[in-house]
Amino acid sequence: MVRAVKSCLQFCLKLLNSTIGIIGIAMLLYTIWMTRVWQRDASPEDYSSSFPWFIHASLGIGITLCAVTCLGHVAADTANVCCLSCYMIVMFLLLLLETAIIADILLNSDWEKDLPEDRSGRFDDFKDFVKSNIDTCKWISALIILVQGFSILLATVLRTLVTDHEANYDTEEDHIPPRIPLLGHPAQPLPYAIGGVHIDPYFTTINEAWKMNI
Template sequence: MRPSLCRSCLASLLKLLVFLQTFVGVSVLVYSAWILSYLKRHGDIDFDFDLDKVPAPWFVCALMGFGILVCLIAFTGHVAAEVISGCCLCFYAVLTTILVLLEAALVADVVFNKHWEDDLPHDSTGELKRLRAFIEDNIDIFKWVGITVVVVQALSLLLSVVLRAMVSKRRLDYDSDDDFLVIRRPLINPEGGPTYVATAVDSTGHHSDFWSSRMRQKYGLNQN
């Protein structure tokens, strides 16, 4: 009872962390969709694709792709926490690890590369510069937001690994129980054979006088 209760609590906590990640992904999607609608209203958007260059609103498309990726990973985590399946938990852990590594590589490039903007394609919408200026004006808030997101992802990854280990341990316990052969006897005779009244028989094979007197009394043979 206690292991199942512990798994349920960990699964509920994982669902909560996944909900927070979903909120982040949906927020990024709403922000990118708002930028696209704003650019479309002002006629500043151009989706002419060319093999030699990145499309003009590449930054907005990258934000939308990131939001979709976060939402898909969060959906996988919710399914894994709901069914507590080892395969789903392993898949969610792999996806979360890849996402964390990508985020860490991006942050490391921004921190250690002072000219990281020169490596990016030209953003004709100017949204990247506006977003950077907004982040610099509220750098303290965004630091805490970034730390919170990283902690949530790390905790969700840890919980998925722990739940995966618990599922594997439970499966091993079930396999070990199958090694023992349990012989069960039915409480009731399945054949249901007829029940006979025991009678006393003497050494010569004749019924005793007690049984004979009862039979004569039953069928009225004593009456003359």
Template sequence: MGRMARVCVQSLMKVVNAGLGMVGIAMILYALWMLRVWLRHLQSDTAPIPWFIYTILGLGVTLCVIFCSGHIAAETANGCCLYIYMVFVFLLFVLEAAVTADIFLNHSWEEDFPEDPSKNLDQLKQFIRKNFDICKWIGLTVVSVQGLSILLAMILKALGPHSERYYESDDDYLPDRVPLLKNYVPPQSYAVNDQTYGKNGSWNTRTNSKGSR
């Protein structure tokens, strides 16, 4: 029963974690598209790339790294990997919460960010304002996925790793589980020869009786 529950949690965690990977890939593609447009309309080769493009690209790469770490953690069910994955997701959640709180509570939040010469930030703000309901549900879905990922990682950590991956000694390995050992020789059991034991026993008895005389 515990094995089945562990497998279900692992599969569900991989599916949920794949959502973060898809978001990361989408952000990377969006950043590459903005970079292509910026370079096409660039007047000077020495002009720096706007910070907004770097930020979106960095967030996308970070989500992909979190996705890879989460897949490894779900596959191995290792406690250290699960802790690292939960820390990554929690830090990302804190960053998102800080930015969201600054936008909703600070009316002059635009002054906290440097000027974007590519105007992509302004276009993104206009898109969010026109499609606020859709963007709101997308944001809530991403946050829910992150929270569910942390919850599943905690459950998988509580269930522990696979018990069959740990052995007390080398004798616990069965021959059918070590097919790569071509020269594997099973341990042989040695039986005591009753006849030899009988002869030795009778000889010892005769020796003791002669010594007693």
């Protein structure tokens, strides 16, 4: 029963991680497309300046999501307590950062002024796309947050299950009953004394058998 539940949790955790990995790959492909467009439209002055920060941010998000996905697959496949703990911590920090960014956008009307200027214009295009498809973007954002939250929950349950199973296994090993000695090795009788003379039953039995043979 424990193995069946463990396998089910591992499969569900891998499935959720695959969703996060797909989002990470999509971010990497979007970054490649933005880079090609920027290289095509950029002037020599833009090449001499620093790389656009929005493309950097998209590349970092894609790499981070892919790395978290790999960590989650390793943790789910091995069901190692240490890997599961690291995965939970990373996912919690990522979810906390996303929540802080969303809260800043919703509560701060001048949040765009806190960002540096993007000379490539990719950030403005992305912002216009989000505004024109605000409902779809809201559903996608909610889906990402729910997937991350359920991943943390499943990792917590799997880690608890593995820890309890290991604790029960160690307890059973500590209470193994002593083994019964093999039959066919009867206990030797204790020596005794008659009239102050010490007699060993083992040698007495051998002497009697030798006399009978004679």
